[in-house]
Amino acid sequence: MATAGDAAGLAPVLALGLVGALGVGSQWLAWRMRLPGIVVMLVAGLAVGPGLNIIDPARDIGDLLQPMVAIAVAIILFEGGLTLNFESLSDAARGVRRLVIYGAPLGWISSTAALHYAAGLSWESSAVFGGIMIVTGPTVIAPLLRQARLKRRPAALLQWEAIVNDPVGALAAVLAFEVVIVLRTATDAGHAVQVLLTGITVAVVLGGIGGWGLARAFRNALVPEYMKVPVLFVSVLAVFAVSDATLHESGLLAVTVMGVYIANAHLPSYAEIRRFKEHATVLLVSGVFILLAANMNRETLMSLNLRTLLFVLAVVLVARPLPVLISLAFSDVPWRERLLVAFTGPRGVVLVAVAGLFGERLVSIGIEDGASIPPLAFALVAATVVLHGFTLSPMARALGVTASSAPGVLIVGGSRWSVKLAEVLQSLELPVMIADTNRARLRMARERNLRTFYGDILSEAAEHRLDFMPYEKIIAATDNDAYNTLVATDLAPEFGRENVFQFSREKHDKARHSLPPTLGGRRLGCGDTFEAARDRIASGWEFRATGLTEEFTLANWRDMNPNGVVMAELTPQMQLRLLDDSRKPKGGAGTTIIVLVPEREKRSSVQH
Structure with a gap:
């Protein structure tokens, strides 16, 4: 972060322009050098942020940073939902169900244990952050899959798990936070459960109605062709905002449901809509990743110690693989594909964004170690992005689950x-x-x-x-x-x-x-x-x-x-x-x- 002696900083428009140029430029450089794009963006963000102090998002963008990141994450998850056509699941359907139904709760438990015993957080902070750690980052998985050229089934398992579990992880954090509030204050437990169930119901209903309404309007020519994408964007933002106002983070579930509905509505203009959304998502992923990396300060980075390393190792070697292997046990997924999925769990922008929000909320109700959540989240994202960015392709080739050794x-x-x-x-x-x-x-x-x-x-x-x-x-x-x-x-x-x-x-x-x-x-x-x-x-x-x-x-x-x-x-x-x-x-x-x-x-x- 900037100090009193630092320069006044960049104008917001200049800062955003530089972030966009760095994000897209990093992806182009990664393509030219055949490097993982996420790794290059991470290095670029750290370089212009805490490294050279050229950009400080909190200083240069101010209060707009949090809502910008929230909206960007919502659009990213909606675009992810647009890729989830049920017909594309084929032989991966059973594995995906297991990863969501069994893998998410088991991942929550194992992540909570890793945070408490390895990182040294209290059970309250561990339970909240452990829920967020269910997510595996669709913003990171998509470019990794393009680079690794996996076979159809393991690629589908990783893609569906990442997108479906993203809102599930956010809602798990909400549930844990509500439980912490009940234990810490005089809040009635029944009221907390009622708020949670109401929020989830509203999210699912809003997402379903939004998807149904758009599909019906597009199919019946109620919206002209040139206005379909703008109407789509506005609808996504409206559904996200209304749902999020009902229950924090439920908007992520609403836009994901909305995207999945549209993906399976067989719209004639679906291909054009999805392509435009993909282009928008590339820009948003680039920008958000640069912003979050640049928003880290030197003091936070210096606070990372051996316990942080122990935490990352516990997640990569135990908390991630164990729930996946248990979930896929006795399934029709071959053991080589199980191993690949188990040891592939990169985290992305959703984890960092949501972790920062809940870290502040925990501190506000008197749980001081909630302040440790954002740096731990960033350390986990950085470590897994670099690790899987460089090891996924060699691991896939070693296990024989690549589509081909040559294009x-x-x-x-x-x-x-x-x-x-x-x-x-x-x-x-x-x-x-x-x-x-x-x-x-x-x-x-x-x-x-x-x-x-x-x-x-x-x-x-x-x-x-x-x-x-x-x-x-x-x-x-x-x-x-x-x-x-x-x-x-x-x-x-x-x-x-x-x-x-x-x-x-x-x-x-x-x-x-x-x-x-x-x-x-x-x-x-x-x-x-x-x-x-x-x-x-x-x-x-x-x-x-x-x-x-x-x-x-x-x-x-x-x-x-x-x-x-x-x-x-x-x-x-x-x-x-x-x-x-x-x-x-x-x-x-x-x-x-x-x-x-x-x-x-x-x-x-x-x-x-």
Whole structure:
């Protein structure tokens, strides 16, 4: 915190602008350096806060800090609820129920014990903070899952547990706090229970009504398309505020229920709403994490001691794994996935925000060690973020629960061209799958032991049953140019526009047939249309993989194959680069190039 001798501080607008730039900049830097984004944001927040004292949120933003963080957390949890479609649970449903019904109470008990015996807090403070520690941080889990590329079931277990248990943890803290008030004051226990049950009921009812009302209004065209997202935002804030006014922290439950309802309402505009919410959540997570890290002061950080370390170790090694392993015992979840979930419990912004609030409330009723809750919460968040940020991917690989060791390719369209390319990619140990709406066109792929999906890749069945995690690249290679463009346009926000490719469209160079750059994907390889690519394969062209060395370079290969086309290259780090007109192969020793060349006899006749 700032002292009397410190500078006056930044203007609120400048402080918020700097926080936004640091948050988004940290995520971009993490992407470029292949580091966990949360870790980079944590370091950035500590650097500009207690490190260099450039930003002090309490000084520069003042009383607006707490409501800003509360609203941001509410929107983050609502967006998390939007991802919880019941159809996506599939084989993880039973495990999620166990983690919520059994895991949350057991986690509360074990966390309370860790706080009392390891951190030395009183039972009152331990019970309140232990309830908050049930949460595992959806703001942290989401980026970790993107980085680790887990299989579908363990990823679903971690994601659902994090989002559902967030409001459960906040309400557990409320319950514990009400019990402490009853024991410390003359407050009637029946009245406290009545307030708690009323608050939870109001939260569930408000969330359900809010979700039902929005779904009905959107489905019946009562809200114009351009106003859907603003109406959604205002509704979320209104539901959160009204519920929170009834019972503190119940607003988190209300917005989560609201998000889950909308996620399962099958709205036509659901995809657009969710994407916009995801973008808003990235900004909010970045900003809130920077603010909370910068809000720590040096005195608080210096107060962390060996008991703090003992507390963190007790949580990571006992209080988190034990409830998970007990909850998932005798379930259909394989033991490797149980271990991964048990030892993956990062905490995030919700824990720090709610812990700070309850720490102040405990101190206000005479429980002095409540002041120790915020630094302990920050220590736990920092330790688990760094620990799991760097260990989740190696642990998942060691346990064999990653979707793939290298990013793969999803090819839409079951032609011979697709099969030939898929065979070469599979020979390089890259995950590859061919999807088609015509079962007959997948026969050759099945005969070659290639993974296939029969159905529309844009269907709900594909979204809920198909694990997209192993695939980083999309190639739309059907004989229908319009469908290829639709696939590329629809999947580009999910996979990244730089990772979505399609055949060149017929007459794409004519003005009346050209499309804006917002539609479609990149043109693959030499820019063949479907017909041209089919004719190449029919006339004997073939896909091959060729390794480059210091002696045999890309230039040597070009001299030997003047008519060949380099379609992609695989780096020594197993990173696949699909090529188009704007992307040229880099080559280099250890690189494998995937090429399309005439069959050997024709190449020999051309060269001689």
